[in-house]
Amino acid sequence: MVLLTATPRSSLADEPVKIHITGLEPSQIVTIWASLTDEKGMLFKARAFYKADKNGEVDLERDAATGGDYFGVQPMGLFWFMKPEKPFIRLMKRDVMNTPYEVHLDVFESLQLFFSSQDQPAASQIVERWYSTPGMQRISVRHGRIRGALFIPAGQGPFPGVIDIFGGIGGLIEFRASLLASSGFAVLALAYFAYDSLPNFLYEIDLNYFEEAAEFLLKHPKVCGPGVGVLGICKGAEIALAMATFLPQIRATICINGTNAINGGPLRYRDLHIESIPYKLECIQVTEGGVLELFRSVEETHTEEHQGSILPLEKAQGKILFIVGESDMNYNSKAYAMQALKRMREHGKTHCALLSYPGTGHLIEPPASPFCPCSISPFLPLPVLWGGEAQAHTTAQVNSWREIKTFFRLHLSPVQSSRL
Template sequence: MPMPQLTATPASALADEPVHIRATGLPPMQLVTLTASLKDERGNLFQSKAFYRANEAGELDLKQAPSLGGDYVGVHPMGLFWSLKSEKPFMRLLKKDVMNSPFSVTLDIYNSACIPELAMVQPGASQVVQRWFRRPGMQRVQIREGRLRGALFLPPGEGPFPGIIDLYGGTGGLLEFRASLLAAHGFAVLALAYFAYEDLPKLLVEVDMEYFEEAVNFLLAHPKIQGPGIGVLSLSKGAEIGLAMACFLKQVVATVCISGANAIFDFPFKYKDLVMLPIPSYMERTETDVSGALSLLHFRGDPRDKVNQQSVLPIEKAQGQILFIIGENDQSIKSKEHAKQALEQLKSHGRSNGRALVYPGAGHLIEPPYMPLCYASRSTSRFLMLLWGGDPAAHAAAQEHAWGEIQKFFRQHLTQTRSHL
C-alpha cells in the first residue's frame, strides 16, 4: 500500500506568499483530515483543521478540492493558515522578532475524518512550512533619533526607495511585522512607536502632530529614501493619526487608512498652536457579545452632530492621495460611516483625491494576507477584552485583496520611476 506524501510549495517563503498544498499516495476517495499548527514566540499554540476527500487517483490538491468541514468549508487553498485559532481565548497572533526567525507551521495529514487532538492518532505524513517576514539582505535599523522611537526596514540594494511610515493603533508598543513585509516588496518602511515603548509615555494622553512631523522629516533626510514625499500606512487609532498627517503635513503624499476615523476621538490633538478636542465618548453605549468581549461600535459620538464639528479633520486640506480600507463587519468603530463622511467632505470642496475599498464580512483588524482573523483580543491600554469582528473567510479574502491594492497605491503615488521596484 502506498504511503501518503504531503507537499507544501514553497516550503520556505514570505508570510504573505501563498503555499500550494498537495497530498498523494492516499487510498482513492479516502476521507482525510488536514491540520496546521504553530507556536508563537511566547509558546502559545495556534491550530486549524479541515476535512477533505481524495480523488479517484488517491490525490488531493487544495487549489481545487473543497474542504467538507472543520474550520472552513469550500475551496480555500490557504484556509489552514488563515483559520488558525489559539488554544487560549482572545489571543492575537503577532510576530515579534521579524529578522531572525520565521513562523514554523506544521502541516499534518490523517487517514480519516478524525479529530487528532481527541484521538491518539499518528499523522500519515507531515510537512513544516517556514513563513518569513523579511527577505535576505534586508536591514532593520533601530531608531532612537531625538524623540523618535521605532525600527526602519530597508530593502536590499542602494536605493533610493519610496518611504513609508507604518502606524498601528491602541495596542501601543512597536509592531514591526507589517513594516518588514512591506519592505520585502521594495519599500523603505519606518515602523513608528508613539506610546508604551521604551521611554515614550506609557499611556496615550494626547496626539502631538509634531512628533509625527519629525518622523516624516527624518525619513526624507535619509539617503536611501526617495523624495519628495512619503506614504503612511495606518490602522485604527493610527489611521486617525494617518489622516491627520495627510491633512496637516504636505510631505505626506499617499495615505492608507485602515479601519479609522475622520475626526479626533479619545485624546486631544495638538499641532503647533492648534488644539482639537476629542468628540465625547459614552461608556453606557458599549455592548458585550456572547464571548464577553466589549464592542466599542456605538461608544463614540457622531462627527456629523453640530456640537462635534470642531473635532472633524479638515480632509479638504490634504494635498496627497488617500485610500480608506474598510471592513463592513468592523465591531470597534463605524469606519465605513467615517470614510463616507470624509469622502463627502472632499467632494463638497471639489476634491477627488480620496477613495475607499469596502469589504463585506471583514472586521476591524485587517492585516497582511493569511494572518488569522483576530475576532477579539485583550487591549493593553484599556485592560479589557475588545471585539474587532469579522467572518474568517471573508476577512481572509479582504486581507489578500487589500494587501495588493496597498502596494499598487504606494507604487503609483510614491515612485517617480518604476525601476527601483
C-alpha cells in the same frame, strides 16, 4: 505511501503555499492539520477534512474542504483560519528578522476532530513563513524623540518611504512594516506611546512628533522623495489622516478602519489645537461571552456639536485611500469614510478613494495574519470584539494587501501619477 508536498518550503508569510497529497485510497477521507507555536509559546492550529479523488490525491488548489475549520476550495485555508488554543490570543510576529514561523502540516488517514501530539500522522511537512527577505536591514530608531524600527530592503535604492502606525494597543509592532519592506519599500514602524521613553498612555496627539518622523524618513539616503506615505489602522488611521491633512511631507495615505475626526484626546500641532470628541465609555457593551463591544463608544461625527473636531482633510496635498470593513465592530468606519469623501467632494477634491469590504471586521491585516474576531487588549479588562466573518475577512485581507502595495507604488514613485 502517503506523501504530503507543500511548496515552497520557505517563503514570505504573505505568499501562497501549494499543498498536494498523494498515495491515498480513492475517495478516502483525510484530515489535514496545520499548527504553529508563536514566540510566547501559544499554539495556533486549523484542521480541514478532504475527500481524495479517484487517483488517491488531494490538491488544495482544486479540491474543496468538506468540513473542519472551513469549507470549499481554500488553497490557503489552513493558514488563514488558524485559531489560538487559548481564547482571545492574536497572532503577531515579534522577531521579524531572525526566525520564521514553522508551520507543521500533518495528514491523518481518517476523520480527526481533535488535535493530539500523541497521534502519528501518515505524512508531515514543515514550512517556514518569513517576515523578511535576505539582505533586508532592521535599524532600531532612537532619533531625538522618535522611537521605532526602520526596515530597508536589500539593493541600492532609493526606495519609496512609508511610515507604519498601529492603533490603541501601543508599543512597537513590526510585522506589517517588515512585510511591506520585503516588497521594496523603506518602512518606519513608528511607536507613539507605551514604548521605551514614550508616554505610557496617549493623552493627546502631538502631530509635531509625527512630522519629526516624516522628516527623519525623508532624510535617509535610501529613501526617495519628494514625500513619504503613511499607513495606519484604528487610532493609527486617525493619526494618518491628520498627517495627510496638515503635513506637507505626506504624499500618500492609507487609513484602515479609522474615523474622520479627533477622538479621545486633543490634537496639537505648532499653534494649532483641535479638541477631541470624548469617548462614551458608558456605552460600551459586554457580550454574553464576556467580550467588550466598543462600537457605540465612539460618537458619530456629523452632528453640529462635533464639527470643530472633524479633520479638514480637503487641505491634504497627497492621495488618500480609505479601507474599511463593513462588519467592523470597533468603529462605524464605513460611515466615517463616507463622510470624509462627501466633505472632499463638497470642496471639489478628487484625490480620495474608498475600498469597502462586506463581512469584514476591524483588524484588516496582511494575509499572513489569521482571522481574529476578538482578542485581548493591554489597556482593557476584557477582550475586545473586532467583528467580521472568517471567509469574507480573509479574502479582504488578500485583496487589500495587494491594493496597499499598488497604491504606494503608484503615488510614491519619484514621478508621481495624477491617478488614484
